[in-house]
Amino acid sequence: xxxxxxxxxxxxxxxxxxxxxxxxxxxxxxxxxxxxxxxxxxxxxxxxxxxxxxxxxxxxxxxxxxxxxxxxxxxxxxxxxxxxxxxxxxxxxxxxxxxxxxxxxxxxxxxxxxxxxxxxxxxxxxxxxxxxxxxxxxxxxxxxxxxxxxxxxxxxxxxxxxxxxxxxxxxxxxxxxxxxxxxxxxxxxxxxxxxxxxxxxxxxxxxxxxxxxxxxxxxxxxxxxxxxxxxxxxxxxxxxxxxxxxxxxxxxxx
Amino acid sequence: xxxxxxxxxxxxxxxxxxxxxxxxxxxxxxxxxxxxxxxxxxxxxxxxxxxxxxxxxxxxxxxxxxxxxxxxxxxxxxxxxxxxxxxxxxxxxxxxxxxxxxxxxxxxxxxxxxxxxxxxxxxxxxxxxxxxxxxxxxxxxxxxxxxxxxxxxxxxxxxxxxxxxxxxxxxxxxxxxxxxxxxxxxxxx
Numbered sequence: 426x427x428x429x430x431x432x433x434x435x436x437x438x439x440x441x442x443x444x445x446x447x448x449x450x451x452x453x454x455x456x457x458x459x460x461x462x463x464x465x466x467x468x469x470x471x472x473x474x475x476x477x478x479x480x481x482x483x484x485x486x487x488x489x490x491x492x493x494x495x496x497x498x499x500x501x502x503x504x505x506x507x508x509x510x511x512x513x514x515x516x517x518x519x520x521x522x523x524x525x526x527x528x529x530x531x532x533x534x535x536x537x538x539x540x541x542x543x544x545x546x547x548x549x550x551x552x553x554x555x556x557x558x559x560x561x562x563x564x565x566x567x568x569x570x571x572x573x574x575x576x577x578x579x580x581x582x583x584x585x586x587x588x589x590x591x592x593x594x595x596x597x598x599x600x601x602x603x604x605x606x607x608x609x610x611x612x613x614x615x616x617x618x619x620x621x622x623x624x625x626x627x628x629x630x631x632x633x634x635x636x637x638x639x640x641x642x643x644x645x646x647x648x649x650x651x652x653x654x655x656x657x658x659x660x661x662x663x664x665x666x667x668x669x670x671x672x673x674x675x676x677x678x679x
Numbered sequence: 680x681x682x683x684x685x686x687x688x689x690x691x692x693x694x695x696x697x698x699x700x701x702x703x704x705x706x707x708x709x710x711x712x713x714x715x716x717x718x719x720x721x722x723x724x725x726x727x728x729x730x731x732x733x734x735x736x737x738x739x740x741x742x743x744x745x746x747x748x749x750x751x752x753x754x755x756x757x758x759x760x761x762x763x764x765x766x767x768x769x770x771x772x773x774x775x776x777x778x779x780x781x782x783x784x785x786x787x788x789x790x791x792x793x794x795x796x797x798x799x800x801x802x803x804x805x806x807x808x809x810x811x812x813x814x815x816x817x818x819x820x821x822x823x824x825x826x827x828x829x830x831x832x833x834x835x836x837x838x839x840x841x842x843x844x845x846x847x848x849x850x851x852x853x854x855x856x857x858x859x860x861x862x863x864x865x866x867x868x
Contacts, residue, residue, distance in 0.1 A: 495834070495835050509857070667844055
């Protein structure tokens with residue numbers, strides 16, 4: 426049993442060491458250091474609990490609306506930068522809803538006697554392409570110019586598209602969701618907020634500093650109007666009373 | 680309008696001034712003429728229409744019409760009718776000078792001027808001997824090109840423009856307020 430004798434011998438040496446003057450000093454130093462460290466941690470923890478939590482200051486936003494901005498008219502396919510025509514904050518400052526006016530709704534095509542229709546081809550936020558969830562309005566992620574996926578705003582930003590008035594919702598091409606009216610999306614809006622004959626979008630955002638959703642940013646929409654033929658366009662611009670010359674149909678030889 | 684088979688023809692100008700509420704039809708032809716089921720009153724020499732230039736390219740031609748011999752009793756009717764802004768159409772028609780009948784040929788009458796009344800003025804001529812006054816009305820009109828240039832202005836993003844086209848639409852009512860509003864987006868309360 427030589428190994429057992431070795432352990433007993435080592436234990437005896439350790440006891441002898443701590444019973445010596447140098448060993449006793451070292452032992453007291455280590456024990457007191459450990460105790461001080463424990464006390465300091467406990468005090469810090471108590472201080473942390475006693476301190477009031479820092480409130481989120483948010484981002485101060487002041488919009489620069491333009492009351493003289495002429496609403497553009499789009500024929501064919503075009504990128505459109507929107508005009509902010511309304512903004513509301515709700516949900517205890519945590520959510521914003523913006524109404525982004527895009528363009529005029531155009532009239533009837535004389536070539537086939539059908540109303541011109543608008544489609545939302547693509548939506549860009551801060552120069553990145555928006556990819557939506559299956560619902561067609563909740564942002565799933567963004568694709569930047571290098572096709573890198575940016576998923577920070579996922580679920581926090583929603584884009585509701587309307588192709589002629591508040592009661593004519595649509596989703597971008599490639600999606601098949603169902604949307605509500607614009608006045609059911611923007612707080613404070615009623616059935617009198619019709620946005621008659623306007624193509625527009627409503628953007629809602631939920632604040633999140635960590636995920637960089639703190640403001641409207643820049644938006645661009647790629648739109649397609651089914652009115653593309655020169656004759657249709659010329660007739661439309663000559664007869665429209667909102668954005669054209671307002672000539673009567675009888676005054677235009679078709 | 681092919682007039683090559685006629686030895687002589689006479690021309691008359693037929694003026695139609697109209698707006699949403701009423702229309703005036705008159706001509707410098709000495710008798711009433713029916714064109715497109717509408718009767719134009721013949722004013723003869725009381726109506727004078729200035730010349731216009733026919734140009735290949737579009738130009739903003741102006742034409743003025745003077746109608747003289749208007750009695751004082753008709754003045755009220757003229758003043759009370761909102762003539763300014765009305766549409767004006769001037770047709771030129773060819774007649775047989777012997778029978779004073781409208782020539783039945785393709786393209787007769789033909790359009791000469793289409794535009795809008797931009798202004799009008801009244802001038803009184805007092806006859807001292809007869810102790811009565813007659814009036815001349817001069818109507819200035821610009822062609823459709825000017826109308827195009829003036830009316831293609833577009834809708835702006837403000838309350839006035841939106842309500843002008845859709846009186847009950849409140850969508851643009853809040854724009855002016857946005858300029859003076861701060862949003863502390865995300866600020867915890």
